[in-house]
Amino acid sequence: MSERAAKVSPPDDEQDDDQITDSAAPDAATEDDAAAGDADTTLDPVTSGAEAVVRALENAGVEYAFGVQGGAIMPVYDALYDSDIRHVTMAHEQGAAHAADAYGIVSGEPGVCLATSGPGATNLVTGIADADMDSDPLLALTGQVPTEFVGNDAFQETDTTGVTTPITKDNTFASDSDRVGSDVSEAFALAGAGRPGPTLVDLPKDITNGETDREPDDPKVPDTYQVQERADPEIVAAAAERIENADRPAMLLGGGVIKGEASEACREFAIEHEIPVITTMPGIGAFPEDHELSLEMAGMHGTGYANMAITHCDTLIGIGTRFDDRLTGGIETFAPDAELIHVDIDPAEISKNIHADYPLVGDAETVVEQLSEAVDAAPEATKWRAQCQQWKSDYSMAYDAPEDEPVQPEFVVEALDEATSDRAIVTTGVGQHQMWACQYWTYTEPRTWVSSHGLGTMGYGLPSAIGARLAADDDQEVVCIDGDGSFLMTLQGLSVAVRENLDITVAVLNNEYIGMVRQWQDAFFDGRHSASDYHWMPEFDKLAEAFGASGYRIDDYDDVAETIDAAIAYDGPSVIDVHIDPDANVYPMVPSGGDNGQFALTEDQL
């Protein structure tokens, strides 16, 4: 990233004319420039708003962009034609936003997606909202009708900034060709700064077509956006004292731990002070699930032991979590005895849902280091840790898989985990399969779990696998665990995976139901399966082959290991249509708004 940034010559308005002639003949670059490196050091000056937009992306170190062409965004695509940025043409803009979102999760740098005005922009909306709910760094660039038509209901016009205001961290309507490059630079910086999130720049066609010789400014967040890095030392001291004196301490690691690169600091803190660790769903991977202190995920479909620990702890150290209702269950019964130490970079998260007794506003890694320094003695909690281990055996996540019955989904998830390396990346859609992927895969590394948490977007799995694949290292496998309903929503992305020859494995846990809805209908709607019965599902293995991918099918236990190995070994996109037990449901389960300590282990207990 910095390498590319270094190649860009600093803009100098006054000398631009000279530079144009100079750079037209690269060999004639000035002595000063030549001294700075090779002959590439001087890029052609920008001549249009669109070129400034692309230059801003290049300056920011963007390597990939995901999008779909269209009328109003055409000038930007024309400028991309000459750029080294690799554009991945998606089959639908929703996929472009999800791919960019996943790229941002895996790489830690904002992912970039592009769409044209009107339907292009509105198709991005789901993906932008998804990134917003999960605080994923994302930059969306949308074409817009020429300024003179804006507000006139012109062809393919939508008030994109109006539509996306509630779901972006910030958005900008570009109104000046001279400034448009800097608008994009600023939006990129803002997406990744502080609490990450999606930003959007709306690009009217006349602005991107407009002439300009202004190089974009460096990526910089606006002055009004301020982030506090270090927490108040007095509250840190008080929190440290509370931790030292805790009888039943627990750490709750959220997605902010991963986004704030605080996993390592949290691991050290927990292990040094022997504090049991619970994660939220977005926090999966922040702490190794094979560690003795790990209680895995809490919440609606969290483990019984995590939910018992969260309910009975007396000191809860919540880091980078917003206490979503899927985690807390009913507020009144959430960690009722616990004093809450809440670390978050966003002050608005403090005491939003659960009152924080020790509010620590700051960067997760910095604040955990502050806490480490302030805590002198580990809490004496031997009995508590033993209790947590006891809960682990009382409520173990063991399941039955009788040979003579249909394949259980849990078995498939475990088999996939076994067949892949520790650093394999899992992406999912939304539904029962997502929960099994949380529960039965053992995550040990941050940025290996890519899912739609806050918005719960069905169809997230395949496009996010595409983005994750491009951000991942070559030796990391990318596995998409999807559901039949979820896969059906965005499977046109297979055409992209095939065209780009992306090595991803999609395992569709196919029960011919919108399974999670079916589960709720069984539990709360007298088993009336209104519109959740999908027995007209296509054969996904054949469909994959029609797209040019490799297709597989699993019907019973004998096929599982061998088929998974073949699909993962295939060097390109592969799809396994796994016909699982159609009646399998997800347990444990805390009914919506219920008490986390009263999770159901079977349908009878609901």
Add this chain to the structure above:
Amino acid sequence: MKRGLDGPEPETRPTPAGRRNKQGIRIDPEIEVTHEPRRTVISALVEHEPGVLSDVSGLFSRRQFNIESLTVGPTEDDERARITIVVEEPDPGIDQVEKQLRKLVPVISVRELEPDAMRRELALIKVDAERPAEVAAVADMYNAKTVDSSPETATVEVTGARQKIEAAIDTFSQFGIREISRTGTTALARGTDRTAGSDSTGQPADEANYDGQYTETATND
């Protein structure tokens, strides 16, 4: 066939004694903490740019903050505008209003004003002009100005605290009110106290909840 996992049933599990209230606060069995809604004035200094008012008003509607009035206007600095918002919320809600406002990128600073802040509203009241002398007398009483008169109607302008406006409307109603147009409240802190300055940007969460009973300054100047 059994569906589900093994383990003790919900009823047989130990349950903690504690509770939290609806605002997520642990309940001390001896003092039940609840926050009643109170009315207060929030002042925000923002970049004077297109869309900022819709950003702010959209934030209020989608987060379900109970907003009483919202006014906006330019300030001494051409680049900045001031938004004055009257809200009625319990303390945690007021805290969220401030924090969420601060998150908006064009917002420079946000502050809840002290109860003694100067707060004013303007109303135009159009009444039947059958008794012009009495209308003038009432107008005089409220320091109101007659800004338009016709054989049938008189329109007066009143400024002041909300109670004064309401009292004035009440009194003018005896003449038969035809139309009323009111602005929302605008406000400034007293004396050298800055209403919203750069020093109040990006503050950490202020957990100190203001517990004093809100009283509106009813100065009828």
